[in-house]
Amino acid sequence: MFESGPSILSAATVLFFVMDPLGNVPLALTLLQDLEPKRRWIVLGRELLIALAILLVFLFFGQNLLDVLHLKQESVTIAGGIVLLVIGLRMVFPSAEGVMGDTPEGEPFIVPIAIPLLAGPSALATLILMVRSEPDAMATWTAGLLLAWAATAAILLAAPFFYRLLRRRGLSALERLMGMLLMMIAVQMLVNGIQSVFG
Secondary structure, eight states: OOTTOOOHHHHHHHHHHHHOHHHHHHHHHHHHTTSOHHHHHHHHHHHHHHHHHHHHHHHHHHHHHHHHTTOOHHHHHHHHHHHHHHHHHHHHSOOTTOTTOSOGGGOOBSBTIIIIIISOHHHHHHHHHHHHHOTTOHHHHHHHHHHHHHHHHHHHHTHHHHHHHHHHHHHHHHHHHHHHHHHHHHHHHHHHHHHHHHO
């Protein structure tokens, strides 16, 4: 993955693009649109911290955890694809309960912002591959992850400002568009996982 040796910047760059905070801004806006402004910050901050905790656990114990549970990486990919496909369908065909359905206090919790949008199959697989390629560079991988997470957090925490610009009508149109894209991504994840199993 890193032919000339790992660096904090290269690791952070890879993880930043895998986590795709810019692509996740519209979905974050959709999921948080019904919350009070102050509550949006709290929920988003909580989800970011949960995602960071999950990413750190996978960085240090990811392969061991999969081995203990007798899970293959393909299982994680397929499961993530199914979750994203359901979310995408709800975005394209919204119900009265909203994208997340009947949730406590009407807000997302862990799914789908922390998992699988931030700490998704691609990010978890990337961390495992990094550790496999350079097991002695844990300090570099950790610093790269923290840097990528900080940049991601900064972008997503600015998401509520976009809500003021788009308003509900613009957000509704954007929600359906992102739902279609999310469904495409989900189908590709499912295809990749199935190909890995039978390939």
